[in-house]
Amino acid sequence: MTIDWTLICRKYKGLWVGLKKDETTVVASGKTVREVMEKAEKNGYAKPILFRVPSKIVPYIGGM
Numbered sequence: 001m002t003i004d005w006t007l008i009c010r011k012y013k014g015l016w017v018g019l020k021k022d023e024t025t026v027v028a029s030g031k032t033v034r035e036v037m038e039k040a041e042k043n044g045y046a047k048p049i050l051f052r053v054p055s056k057i058v059p060y061i062g063g064m
Helices: 006-011 033-042
Strands: 016-019 026-030 049-052
Touching: 016 033, 026 033, 033 049
Parallel strands: none
Antiparallel strands: 016 026, 016 049
């Protein structure tokens, strides 16, 4: 199953986000991992999935 993070990437450019186990619901965001973890714990999620959203989306095509 493919997960579309387009909206997350647009809204949280350059930030760390903490996601629920469904991998689509953001429970916290911030500039540092520590900030995200503290916010996530306050929101009741002790172990979010951490993801750093790139500041700029650059297409990549693999090759040799």
